[in-house]
Amino acid sequence: MSHDFDVCVIGSGAGGGPVAYALAEAGYSVVVLEKGPWFTEEDYYKDELACCIRNAYTPDLKEQSHVVETELDEGGLRRRETAEETSWNLWNGNVVGGSSNFMSGFFHRLKPVDFKQLSTFGPIEGANVTDWPISYDDLEPYYTKVEHVVGVSGRVVDHPHQEPRSTTDFPYPPTAEHPISGLIDLACEKLGVHSVPLPRAILSKPDLGRQSCSYNGYCGSYGCATGAKGSSRAALLNHAVAGGRCKILPDSQVTRLQSDNSGRITAVEYRDKNDVVKHVNAALYVVACQAVETSRLLLNSLGEKHPHGLANNSGQVGKNLLFAGGGAGSGRLRYADFSTEKAEAMRQIGPFINRSIYDYYVIDDAGFGEKQKGGTIDFVHLHPNPVSRATRQMRGSKGLLWGKPLKRRLEQHFRESSYIKIEAFCDWLPVDDCYVSLDSKVRDRWNMPVAKARLGFHVRNLQVGWYLASKGAEVLKAMGAENVVSFASGSPPLNLMAGGCRFGDDPESSVLNADCRAHDVDNLYITDGSFMPSAGSAPFTWTIYANAFRVADKIIERLGGNKLQPS
Amino acid sequence: MDRRHFLKITSAGTAATAATTASLPLFSAPKQQLGDAGLYDRQWQTLEAVLDHLFPSEADAPGAKDVKAVHWLQRVLLDDETDEVHKRFLRAGIAQVDETSMELYQKSFVELQHDQRETVLRSMEQSKQHGRAWLQEMIRYIFEALLSDPVYGGNPQAVGWRWLQHIPGFPRPPKEKRYFLL
Numbered sequence: 161m162s163h164d165f166d167v168c169v170i171g172s173g174a175g176g177g178p179v180a181y182a183l184a185e186a187g188y189s190v191v192v193l194e195k196g197p198w199f200t201e202e203d204y205y206k207d208e209l210a211c212c213i214r215n216a217y218t219p220d221l222k223e224q225s226h227v228v229e230t231e232l233d234e235g236g237l238r239r240r241e242t243a244e245e246t247s248w249n250l251w252n253g254n255v256v257g258g259s260s261n262f263m264s265g266f267f268h269r270l271k272p273v274d275f276k277q278l279s280t281f282g283p284i285e286g287a288n289v290t291d292w293p294i295s296y297d298d299l300e301p302y303y304t305k306v307e308h309v310v311g312v313s314g315r316v317v318d319h320p321h322q323e324p325r326s327t328t329d330f331p332y333p334p335t336a337e338h339p340i341s342g343l344i345d346l347a348c349e350k351l352g353v354h355s356v357p358l359p360r361a362i363l364s365k366p367d368l369g370r371q372s373c374s375y376n377g378y379c380g381s382y383g384c385a386t387g388a389k390g391s392s393r394a395a396l397l398n399h400a401v402a403g404g405r406c407k408i409l410p411d412s413q414v415t416r417l418q419s420d421n422s423g424r425i426t427a428v429e430y431r432d433k434n435d436v437v438k439h440v441n442a443a444l445y446v447v448a449c450q451a452v453e454t455s456r457l458l459l460n461s462l463g464e465k466h467p468h469g470l471a472n473n474s475g476q477v478g479k480n481l482l483f484a485g486g487g488a489g490s491g492r493l494r495y496a497d498f499s500t501e502k503a504e505a506m507r508q509i510g511p512f513i514n515r516s517i518y519d520y521y522v523i524d525d526a527g528f529g530e531k532q533k534g535g536t537i538d539f540v541h542l543h544p545n546p547v548s549r550a551t552r553q554m555r556g557s558k559g560l561l562w563g564k565p566l567k568r569r570l571e572q573h574f575r576e577s578s579y580i581k582i583e584a585f586c587d588w589l590p591v592d593d594c595y596v597s598l599d600s601k602v603r604d605r606w607n608m609p610v611a612k613a614r615l616g617f618h619v620r621n622l623q624v625g626w627y628l629a630s631k632g633a634e635v636l637k638a639m640g641a642e643n644v645v646s647f648a649s650g651s652p653p654l655n656l657m658a659g660g661c662r663f664g665d666d667p668e669s670s671v672l673n674a675d676c677r678a679h680d681v682d683n684l685y686i687t688d689g690s691f692m693p694s695a696g697s698a699p700f701t702w703t704i705y706a707n708a709f710r711v712a713d714k715i716i717e718r719l720g721g722n723k724l725q726p727s
Numbered sequence: 728m729d730r731r732h733f734l735k736i737t738s739a740g741t742a743a744t745a746a747t748t749a750s751l752p753l754f755s756a757p758k759q760q761l762g763d764a765g766l767y768d769r770q771w772q773t774l775e776a777v778l779d780h781l782f783p784s785e786a787d788a789p790g791a792k793d794v795k796a797v798h799w800l801q802r803v804l805l806d807d808e809t810d811e812v813h814k815r816f817l818r819a820g821i822a823q824v825d826e827t828s829m830e831l832y833q834k835s836f837v838e839l840q841h842d843q844r845e846t847v848l849r850s851m852e853q854s855k856q857h858g859r860a861w862l863q864e865m866i867r868y869i870f871e872a873l874l875s876d877p878v879y880g881g882n883p884q885a886v887g888w889r890w891l892q893h894i895p896g897f898p899r900p901p902k903e904k905r906y907f908l909l
Contacts, residue, residue: 203909206896209875210906214808222810244812378896385898509894546874546893547867554866559852560859562781562866563845567788574891 168442173258175448175688177392182712187723196254204383218251257393264380268698314359347638361390377509423465478596482659483652485621487629491641535586535697542579582632658689820861
């Protein structure tokens with residue numbers, strides 16, 4: 161049977177890019193459908209209105225929204241339609257390359273313990289904790305592949321939680337560092353914890369057909385204008401397209417996956433830029449639309465063998481939605497406390513802080529309870545966005561600040577200090593009350609039901625988040641920072657989503673098998689973060705990239721191996 | 728999603744407001760007319776006075792006037808991309824300023840002294856009719872006009888960035904790559 165393409169990939173972000181890249185490299189034809197436009201380096205500027213206020217890289221919520229349900233403290237649920245309450249926007253970058261265009265590139269590997277949480281720590285009441293069907297060793301070669309293909313800059317140092325590596329060091333030296341990094345190192349030494357250089361998916365020197373980082377200080381939330389950031393677009397899709405075997409269809413919204421009476425997918429139905437209904441078919445299909453939209457697409461794809469949605473005969477699609485749990489904090493370093501020369505160095509924006517603490521990845525602290533999974537503490541600059549920063553200054557102790565008092569506060573905030581933020585990451589425990597379903601009322605502009613995300617969370621997220629954030633705060637205090645605060649929250653970071661189609665060996669309790677192929681659909685793979693039964697205790701973009709490369713190898717093997725280098 | 732029309736109304740609209748807000752003496756219009764943005768001429772003067780009060784000009788620190796905040800609000804009100812509910816909210820707040828002012832002082836807001844204006848706005852902040860949310864939104868829009876890239880028409884000669892010693896990122900957006908043209 162002939163097909164339009166060997167492989168059809170839906171979604172062009174960190175889950176889709178590696179598959180398109182690897183399959184095209186191996187001589188197979190690939191089509192990538194992306195709902196958003198195809199922007200290039202020529203379209204990305206340091207424009208706060210575009211990225212962060214008018215949301216130019218995500219759909220108009222009046223036409224494409226979500227419904228979010230959160231638990232109220234007093235019990236019951238609160239329903240929000242994101243078109244009305246835009247702060248709950250679940251879109252994260254709907255352009256070619258997906259939200260990887262807008263990541264900060266904090267790259268952490270998962271650690272071996274993340275793959276066997278249940279067998280290491282035992283069950284947690286109220287959480288669906290499980291082991292992964294693969295081990296760290298299965299994924300390690302692909303973490304290494306990402307370092308070389310996407311480009312990861314860093315420096316390996318010896319510390320108690322260093323995960324095993326097949327290479328001694330990163331292929332690119334660390335990105336330039338801010339003087340604050342040295343202050344963190346000193347403070348950590350005083351406290352007896354390990355300050356570890358944080359790897360970044362940002363090129364510290366020109367290579368791979370891309371330029372080096374230009375260190376302009378506006379990285380996360382912004383598209384990269386040099387190509388240094390290892391987005392799926394810059395690092396993978398550009399190469400795949402240049403090779404001639406990968407075709408990208410931007411502005412193409414997939415509405416359904418059609419399946420036949422054997423349960424296999426026969427075609428993808430999508431709308432092009434002019435809203436014309438079109439179809440494309442392939443031997444194999446890969447879905448990678450980011451967790452919420454991947455589950456929604458499956459649930460919207462009914463078929464004779466899939467009356468409850470594609471690959472959903474176990475009823476597991478959309479279940480165990482994950483984010484990153486954790487806490488946060490901040491502190492202020494006043495320039496006046498430093499020599500003129502040092503203060504000048506502190507004022508520069510551009511170089512990164514690049515410091516993490518892994519000492520609490522497993523918490524073995526009698527005062528906190530039994531030995532358990534903890535997490536990672538990252539230190540970062542305050543986001544430079546001036547409108548957002550100014551907006552946070554208008555709250556006074558007795559009401560809104562305005563007039564001259566507001567102006568004096570802005571002067572103090574912007575001119576006199578440097579700010580350090582703590583971002584603490586722990587597991588977002590998989591729970592029954594955090595899942596994606598279809599909303600029964602709201603539809604998008606193509607009349608398809610929108611996703612409803614129930615955002616329940618386990619109290620353990622908060623406990624570990626507080627623990628980690630307060631440990632981070634100790635470091636800030638030891639640095640001499642003022643106004644140090646730390647806290648945890650049950651609200652999910654909406655830019656870090658995973659789960660919904662967990663992989664596992666048992667078709668009754670998982671959607672995908674160990675190869676990330678659907679148990680119920682022979683020609684469907686899912687390669688975004690949806691596969692994760694737990695998401696680790698650090699941002700997981702590197703893991704999504706690595707796993708997608710791993711699955712790409714399984715697909716190549718299934719199609720008959722590398723066509724260009726026959727073994 | 729065609730945002731190109733924004734460009735047209737942006738350039739035409741700016742000139743129109745400049746005429747209504749800068750050159751009209753108080754209550755000079757013989758008959759109040761509802762403009763394109765759904766506001767009476769008089770209400771533009773109220774809005775401008777509110778913005779000026781919330782963020783006054785000083786010798787070495789720019790205020791709402793210096794960053795053309797009222798023009799910024801006009802563009803928001805004329806933009807088809809702005810949600811209708813949000814536009815109604817913005818217009819209702821302006822009406823509420825004059826209502827509160829009449830109630831407390833039997834005068835319109837523009838006729839009030841500084842302390843009276845403060846009392847009116849603080850009273851709105853305490854009101855149950857979204858007064859606080861409206862004031863927050865006004866201040867936020869002033870900040871957009873103060874700290875966004877000058878290519879959008881606020882922050883002239885980067886006056887806001889220079890005042891706060893803020894270092895912008897580069898490359899900065901050229902005219903043809905403003906967000907609504909992407």
